[in-house]
Amino acid sequence: MLPPFELRRPVSLAAAVDLVATGGTPYCGGTELLAVMRLGLASPETLVDLKRVPELVGITAAHGEIRLGARVTHREAAASDAVRTHAAILAAGAGLLGNVRVRATGTLAGNVCFAEPRSDILTALLALDASVDLRSADGARSVPIEDFVEGAFTTVRADEELLEAIRVPARSGPSAYVRFAPAEHPTVTVAVVATGDGCRVVVGAVGERPELFTFPGTGDVDPTAIAERVDITEDLNGHEDYKRHLTAVFVGRALEQMGVADA
Amino acid sequence: MPELDVSTTVNGRPVEMRLPTRLTLADFVRDRLGLTGTKVSCGMQVCGACTVLVDGDPVSACSYLACDVDGREVLTVEGLADGGELTPVQRAFVDCSALQCGFCTPGFVMAATALLRDEPHPTEEQIAHHLDGNLCRCTGYLPIVEAVLKASRAGGIDE
Incomplete structure (x- = not known):
């Protein structure tokens, strides 16, 4: 049984921001929030349903970037031509996470705000050097994903701020996304993106938050060195040695997928 | 409240x-x-x-x-069933013995129905990916995948 709460259903961004500014908790797919409410880990007095806010809908590609509104579901992102073309690893992660029901209802914005350490979305967004737009009653700001997530389940989003959109630089160079998920959540996620001026490798799920490693080029990526350096949190998914081993294996597989020799 | x-x-x-x-x-x-x-x-x-x-x-x-x-x-x-007439998905679950205790079956049938609506002729791999989030402790899943394939051949979600 869920704890009792007021459910508000604003139909404009301004109304939604006002409700969040006065103590409401943003709510859309509910795939994370309702689960923690059921577990008794959260009992917000007011949920602000974003599903009727027109400004938060849709995926647009313009000015060299892709903008995903806060209402965009994982399934929408995975099926989007713009995302598949210009942020292929984000489409891959969104198409694999959770299960078909979570992908149909859960949103990328909610996933990012929840900051689950094993988030496929955060791994992909960090590799893509994405940022998030936050709006409050007082103004708006943009924060790189790298700075947005502080640790497991914690972000710099203030309670009175609403995540309005995720912005991803459009990239069409080589990239790869691989994961190992023997159960509902992955044990390791790896994203690799070759950019004009280097190579970004992100290892997720093994620690408190996805971790970024940068190299001059894809040929310089050393899976063993990454596995030795990455922060590991031991949990039911495995011991430290196991997770370091998996990290090296899956960074290697990501490089293979990109066609990097000697991976 | x-x-x-x-x-x-x-x-x-x-x-x-x-x-x-x-x-x-x-x-x-x-x-x-x-x-x-x-x-x-x-x-x-x-x-x-x-x-x-x-x-x-x-x-x-x-x-x-x-x-x-x-x-x-x-x-x-x-x-799903129209006046007792099973849909192809339901019929295929029966024909393929894609259930034993039956507790998970309504969920599988609804998930399979959603899949065939979007993808009338899925591959085995697509079926496995789509049904990845439905658990069955009886069948071992193979009869379920077989049932979805059979339903797909039988015309998907409609008669």
């Missing part, structure tokens, strides 16, 4: 009720409408036993607010 007026369609039937905001879709269809075909097992949207369709999309009714179906259409397993 906070409540909202909800106007929805369940299995083609209009329903208007005032519902507690904290009521889940699973409790709504089971307790308020008597549609107990939808099963609740894990309560954490992991097992898929409670899968129903909202505007054609599969959702975990255990973790979905009943108030969120306001203005939308719900399809539960009871809404």
